[in-house]
Amino acid sequence: MxxxxxxxxxxxxxxxxxxxxxxxxxxxxxxxxxxxxxxxxxxxxxxxxxxxxxxxxxxxxxxxxxxxxxxxxxxxxxxxxxxxxxxxxxxxxxxxxxxxxxxxxxxxxxxxxxxxxxxxxxxxxxxxxxxxxxxxxxxxxxxxxxxxxxxxxxxxxxxxxxxxxxxxxxxxxxxxxxxxxxxxxxxxxxxxxxxxxxxxxxxxxxxxTPPKELKLIIGWTGSPASTSHLVDKVTIKKSSNREAYLKFLSASKQCIESLLIGFNNGIIEQIESGILENRHILNALSEFTQVQIETPMLKRMCDIAVNHGAAAKSSGAGGGDCGIVIIDDNVDSNALIKDWQSEDITPLPLKVHEVVDVKS
Missing domain, CATH: 3.30.230.10 (Ribosomal Protein S5; domain 2)
Structure with a gap:
């Protein structure tokens, strides 16, 4: 087999x-x-x-x-x-x-x-x-x-x-x-x-290659979302406010390119800053398209993480599903997890898939 x-x-x-x-x-x-x-x-x-x-x-x-x-x-x-x-x-x-x-x-x-x-x-x-x-x-x-x-x-x-x-x-x-x-x-x-x-x-x-001290934590809101439906909604809305959409694209590109520099140079503070900035950029997109990306549960998840010295945002299309947290591995994240659980946010016990096969 x-x-x-x-x-x-x-x-x-x-x-x-x-x-x-x-x-x-x-x-x-x-x-x-x-x-x-x-x-x-x-x-x-x-x-x-x-x-x-x-x-x-x-x-x-x-x-x-x-x-x-x-x-x-x-x-x-x-x-x-x-x-x-x-x-x-x-x-x-x-x-x-x-x-x-x-x-x-x-x-x-x-x-x-x-x-x-x-x-x-x-x-x-x-x-x-x-x-x-x-x-x-x-x-x-x-x-x-x-x-x-x-x-x-x-x-x-x-x-x-x-x-x-x-x-x-x-x-x-x-x-x-x-x-x-x-x-x-x-x-x-x-x-x-x-x-x-x-x-x-x-x-x-x-x-x-992420910095060695970078730790990824994943929180699940318990509410599933449809990526294709959310993308469709944004596609419909973007044509009615082209100027705002182009501004979003430019801001996202600049933010991700800064994040990539953080990865390439191993600077975790730059990565955390980029994650927080990308959250703001996505919230601006949500505002002018009237598409809910950061649900109340995702907002609580992110705000709790930020209060514990981490960077956090929704992951993927949003509207539910998961959020991600980037935190320095030297920072204790147990209190963050405990506060999540008190809000019915589930930390998922997932790790990054390590690349073994390098065949291109």
């Missing part, structure tokens, strides 16, 4: 601006994973996921096409990842097979509630990794990112794909998104091999 896994992620800074091509963000991969296992079968194949409670999806072959038996299913990202990978395999002349695919996720709470750790991205990446092993397909991190980005976009239709980058590369990364309109045009005019074998406009993914 073939096994592949991909880590979840959290945005550290640069949210919303990162959906614009070339605008920087900082993302971290976490040590919680989606694991995909594949074994060959005959006749019918099945897709089984512990994430979903509505049973397995059964499928069969009609020539080289995958035919899903039950039309209404919640496995959209898995199916899209299979479709893209099999398109890649067929373009390299590989014969199609039937197989069983098993998915197990650590990225949700024990009762199935989402933490906002990028489970859809991680399952997309893990599925493609496993299938590339199954079909013995050549795969670099760059190709894996591109295949997973296409598969994810085919389902979600928006977003920066930074969560895909974190699941592929691991650790701390700087991420700048590619031109999605260019990709849509290429999908209509070029073959998949041609698309994944060439540079993508504006795309940049760089591994970062």
């Amino acid at each position: 073939i096994t592949a896994k991909a880590p979840g992620k959290l945005y550290i800074a640069g949210e919303y601006a990162v959906v614009e091509p070339g605008y920087p963000s900082i993302i971290v991969a976490l040590d919680q994973f989606v694991t995909v296992q594949i074994e060959q079968s005959e006749g019918f194949g099945k897709i089984v996921s512990h994430q979903y409670q509505d049973g397995a999806v059964r499928w069969r072959r009609n020539g080289d096409q995958m035919v899903i038996d039950n039309r209404d299913n919640t496995f959209s990202y898995i199916i899209s990842a299979i479709s893209i990978t099999e398109e890649y395999a067929q373009s390299l002349g590989k014969p199609m097979k039937v197989y069983d695919l098993f998915v197990n996720s650590q990225l949700d709470s024990p009762n199935g509630r989402k933490y906002g750790l990028g489970s859809s991205a991680a399952v997309t990446v893990a599925t493609i990794k496993a299938l590339c092993q199954f079909y013995n397909l050549p795969l670099t991190k760059a190709k894996l990112f591109k295949l997973a980005a296409i598969a994810h976009l085919d389902v979600q239709g928006n977003g920066s794909l930074g969560d895909i980058a974190a699941s592929v590369y691991g650790g701390w990364i700087e991420y700048r998104s590619f031109d999605r309109e260019w990709l849509m045009s290429m999908r209509n005019t070029a073959g998949l091999l041609d698309i994944i074998n060439q540079p993508w406009p504006d795309l940049k993914i760089t591994q970062l």
Whole structure:
């Protein structure tokens, strides 16, 4: 049986601006994973996921096409990842097979509630990794990112794909998104091999090394949020106040570039300052778009952390889910955690996923 896994992620800074091509963000991969296992079968194949409670999806072959038996299913990202990978395999002349695919996720709470750790991205990446092993397909991190980005976009239709980058590369990364309109045009005019074998406009993914004394603490508000819906809302609002939106983009870019200098030079105070500044920038975006990014619970979470000498902000699209705290490891954080718990904010026992495979 073939096994592949991909880590979840959290945005550290640069949210919303990162959906614009070339605008920087900082993302971290976490040590919680989606694991995909594949074994060959005959006749019918099945897709089984512990994430979903509505049973397995059964499928069969009609020539080289995958035919899903039950039309209404919640496995959209898995199916899209299979479709893209099999398109890649067929373009390299590989014969199609039937197989069983098993998915197990650590990225949700024990009762199935989402933490906002990028489970859809991680399952997309893990599925493609496993299938590339199954079909013995050549795969670099760059190709894996591109295949997973296409598969994810085919389902979600928006977003920066930074969560895909974190699941592929691991650790701390700087991420700048590619031109999605260019990709849509290429999908209509070029073959998949041609698309994944060439540079993508504006795309940049760089591994970062945090200062040794930097400690990341993650708090969960207990309230899930939909990234795609929140991004849609901001997209609708930004056109009505273009001047304010361009000001937001400029401020976010300047802030993240200062944060990156802090990472590159190992200056934790500069990183903390950048996190606090990015929080203010996102709150200004929230004000003029009327999209709630920092919920009352996230605000309490951040304010408590700041009162204990840390830097904090919402993570990702906001609207619930998680917030992040950057604090000097030499500072005692026990009182911070205790105050969180008194406000029903759950500290998540997560660590950064360490990068072992350096293959690009």
